[in-house]
Amino acid sequence: xxxxxxxxxxxxxxxxxxxxxxxxxxxxxxxxxxxxxxxxxxxxxxxxxxxxxxxxxxxxxxxxxxxxxxxxxxxxxxxxxxxxxxxxxxxxxxxxxxxxxxxxxxxxxxxxxxxxxxxxxxxxxxxxxxxxxxxxxxxxxxxxxxxxxxxxxxxxxxxxxxxxxxxxxxxxxxxxxxxxxxxxxxxxxxxxxxxxxxxxxxxxxxxxxxxxxxxxxxxxxxxxxxxxxxxxxxxxxxxxxxxxxxxxxxxxxxxxxxxxxxxxxxxxxxxxxxxxxxxxxxxxxxxxxxxxxxxxxxxxxxxxxxxxxxxxxxxxxxxxxxxxxxxxxxxxxxxxxxxxxxxxxxxxxxxxxxxxxx
Amino acid sequence: xxxxxxxxxxxxxxxxxxxxxxxxxxxxxxxxxxxxxxxxxxxxxxxxxxxxxxxxxxxxxxxxxxxxxxxxxxxxxxxxxxxxxxxxxxxxxxxxxxxxxxxxxxxxxxxxxxxxxxxxxxxxxxxxxxxxxxxxxxxxxxxxxxxxxxxxxxxxxxxxxxxxxxxxxxxxxxxxxxxxxxxxxxxxxxxxxxxxxxxxxxxxxxxxxxxxxxxxxxxxxxxxxxxxxxxxxxxxxxxxxxxxxxxxxxxxxxxxxxxx
Numbered sequence: 001x002x003x004x005x006x007x008x009x010x011x012x013x014x015x016x017x018x019x020x021x022x023x024x025x026x027x028x029x030x031x032x033x034x035x036x037x038x039x040x041x042x043x044x045x046x047x048x049x050x051x052x053x054x055x056x057x058x059x060x061x062x063x064x065x066x067x068x069x070x071x072x073x074x075x076x077x078x079x080x081x082x083x084x085x086x087x088x089x090x091x092x093x094x095x096x097x098x099x100x101x102x103x104x105x106x107x108x109x110x111x112x113x114x115x116x117x118x119x120x121x122x123x124x125x126x127x128x129x130x131x132x133x134x135x136x137x138x139x140x141x142x143x144x145x146x147x148x149x150x151x152x153x154x155x156x157x158x159x160x161x162x163x164x165x166x167x168x169x170x171x172x173x174x175x176x177x178x179x180x181x182x183x184x185x186x187x188x189x190x191x192x193x194x195x196x197x198x199x200x201x202x203x204x205x206x207x208x209x210x211x212x213x214x215x216x217x218x219x220x221x222x223x224x225x226x227x228x229x230x231x232x233x234x235x236x237x238x239x240x241x242x243x244x245x246x247x248x249x250x251x252x253x254x255x256x257x258x259x260x261x262x263x264x265x266x267x268x269x270x271x272x273x274x275x276x277x278x279x280x281x282x283x284x285x286x287x288x289x290x291x292x293x294x295x296x297x298x299x300x301x302x303x304x305x306x307x308x309x310x311x312x313x314x315x316x317x318x319x320x321x322x323x324x325x326x327x328x329x330x331x332x333x334x335x336x337x338x339x340x341x342x343x344x345x346x347x348x349x350x351x352x353x354x355x356x357x358x
Numbered sequence: 359x360x361x362x363x364x365x366x367x368x369x370x371x372x373x374x375x376x377x378x379x380x381x382x383x384x385x386x387x388x389x390x391x392x393x394x395x396x397x398x399x400x401x402x403x404x405x406x407x408x409x410x411x412x413x414x415x416x417x418x419x420x421x422x423x424x425x426x427x428x429x430x431x432x433x434x435x436x437x438x439x440x441x442x443x444x445x446x447x448x449x450x451x452x453x454x455x456x457x458x459x460x461x462x463x464x465x466x467x468x469x470x471x472x473x474x475x476x477x478x479x480x481x482x483x484x485x486x487x488x489x490x491x492x493x494x495x496x497x498x499x500x501x502x503x504x505x506x507x508x509x510x511x512x513x514x515x516x517x518x519x520x521x522x523x524x525x526x527x528x529x530x531x532x533x534x535x536x537x538x539x540x541x542x543x544x545x546x547x548x549x550x551x552x553x554x555x556x557x558x559x560x561x562x563x564x565x566x567x568x569x570x571x572x573x574x575x576x577x578x579x580x581x582x583x584x585x586x587x588x589x590x591x592x593x594x595x596x597x598x599x600x601x602x603x604x605x606x607x608x609x610x611x612x613x614x615x616x617x618x
């Protein structure tokens with residue numbers, strides 16, 4: 001039911017004000033020289049249009065890092081429903097839209113996570129086109145073009161946006177500023193196609209994805225896992241930044257009166273040693289190698305069988321967030337595929353690892 | 359107090375060799391505890407203290423002098439729950455970590471002269487001498503954690519205390535990574551969380567004051583910091599400043615031949 005429209009950039013302010021009047025408006029904001037974060041904004045000028053990846057992905061809006069699920073008092077247990085205000089999430093790139101799609105599949109699967117789903121329902125998602133940098137590899141993961149997960153998608157055509165309205169809610173949200181949109185001309189359509197063709201050619205990072213499944217199966221005992229494991233800090237940075245990591249810990253917090261308390265869900269990471277620690281102090285993933293390898297497999301192969309998709313969307317967040325420089329997924333996959341010219345090979349010779357990541 | 363009322367659980371708040379930071383945190387929150395406990399001993403905060411048995415003893419500071427040890431053994435004997443509070447009591451802090459490089463007798467002489475009558479021990483955490491039921495690190499301890507730990511113990515439950523690294527709290531605050539973007543020697547990856555990533559949130563490197571996280575990867579941390587250009591010895595000193603015990607460095611010294 002996609003509807004295509006054109007929005008001149010000079011009219012963007014009106015579009016922004018209209019969306020902002022619908023609820024809280026979140027967009028990527030610059031937080032440091034290299035980093036961005038989705039934050040609530042007041043003015044159009046706060047939008048960091050150049051942002052490719054935020055520190056945390058948009059999953060934080062639907063699956064918050066910390067959330068009280070139930071409160072108890074005496075013998076009574078009360079579910080804490082999410083406090084909802086309608087929110088507009090602006091500037092979500094194709095990789096993150098794919099990530100949300102994967103999270104939807106996971107959280108919708110029975111028993112459905114009603115908190116997540118309610119937050120999804122109360123949100124308007126505005127996608128935005130982007131040109132890849134040297135860490136982007138969504139093309140290899142098949143997530144470079146958004147096909148769903150958004151209400152409205154904007155493609156940047158220079159002085160105008162090619163606007164695709166995908167959902168009834170998207171159409172509704174434009175009602176109060178309908179006059180600023182025009183129908184698309186043949187030239188606009190050509191420009192649109194041209195943009196996506198240029199973008200497709202702009203990828204410099206990536207790997208040949210066809211044999212990924214077999215590679216992950218066959219290379220389970222490849223020596224590079226040990227090399228990576230030795231450098232792994234088990235700091236867990238790779239998982240909160242991943243658009244599709246959903247693991248959590250449940251913590252009961254008692255009140256001093258001894259009669260009441262709450263149960264809180266917090267993001268956890270499979271990279272922490274305590275994650276796989278079970279009764280009897282047994283740990284089924286005791287070393288950093290076990291944990292790192294597990295995570296890679298989970299991202300690149302683990303969902304092939306139950307769901308038929310991979311849970312990596314190629315956003316490059318893990319690569320730029322790893323202090324040890326070992327979450328360079330593209331580099332690791334290439335090495336596993338047998339392409340030995342990868343950059344980490346030099347580390348054995350010189351011990352100088354300046355070239356990795358940054 | 360009504361005579362038929364069930365007696366409140368008794369607590370003691372005691373100090374060995376430390377900066378009293380933990381005592382201040384507990385004192386600041388005493389009003390929240392008072393409806394639920396009787397404070398039988400808290401020499402830092404009250405003048406009338408008794409030496410009877412208690413349900414919970416919170417002990418801060420390291421064992422650094424013979425009288426600390428005597429006091430600790432006495433506290434252990436009279437307490438159902440012994441809770442080590444703060445880095446000094448849990449890990450030995452700077453006096454146990456950074457000072458371990460020097461002989462304690464040399465330090466004593468340098469500070470107090472040759473003929474000092476002061477008696478010292480090598481600074482050690484509580485569990486070097488007595489069984490400790492709960493270890494709540496911090497420098498100083500976090501109020502929320504302290505109250506939640508106390509609430510659990512009052513119910514005779516083992517409390518939940520996170521031993522995940524500072525990086526988790528830092529990422530959740532969406533700070534730019536100090537290690538990656540500033541190349542500062544941030545110890546967030548190997549340090550226990552609980553502080554809310556206070557230093558990195560202010561743009562400073564974590565210096566590890568809460569002590570090690572669970573299973574810290576000290577060797578990987580040392581490798582990454584030396585690659586950033588930090589001197590290997592300086593890195594080891596930094597990692598050991600707040601009392602991280604030697605066994606965490608075993609792999610490092612055996613593999614690189616570096617003296618850890």
